[in-house]
Amino acid sequence: MTHRIPPDDCKDMADLRVQIDLLDQELVQMLAARAGYIDRAIALKTDNGWPARIPERVEEVVTNVRNNAEATGLDPDLIERLWRELIDWSIAREARVIRED
Numbered sequence: 451m452t453h454r455i456p457p458d459d460c461k462d463m464a465d466l467r468v469q470i471d472l473l474d475q476e477l478v479q480m481l482a483a484r485a486g487y488i489d490r491a492i493a494l495k496t497d498n499g500w501p502a503r504i505p506e507r508v509e510e511v512v513t514n515v516r517n518n519a520e521a522t523g524l525d526p527d528l529i530e531r532l533w534r535e536l537i538d539w540s541i542a543r544e545a546r547v548i549r550e551d
Contacts (some may be wrong), residue, residue: 492547511535
């Protein structure tokens with residue numbers, strides 16, 4: 451079983467690529483877990499008669515990820531673009547189930 455090692459401990463590009471692939475796998479698993487929470491949001495929003503898009507919450511999530519990016523040294527503009535895409539996908543998924551067209 452391959453385990454994660456720090457970037458500086460990668461001896462060559464093959465080691466580095468293995469680590470990137472492992473991280474990509476973890477990211478996909480985390481996004482799948484996030485989608486599970488979106489599925490739950492669909493049920494709760496339906497029960498409460500709430501719309502798929504709640505603009506205040508969208509901006510709260512974006513602010514949170516920008517702050518997290520800045521705290522870890524990532525480009526907050528990149529993270530915002532990625533998250534807005536993720537949020538839009540999530541809202542579209544919710545809207546289809548809630549039957550907002």
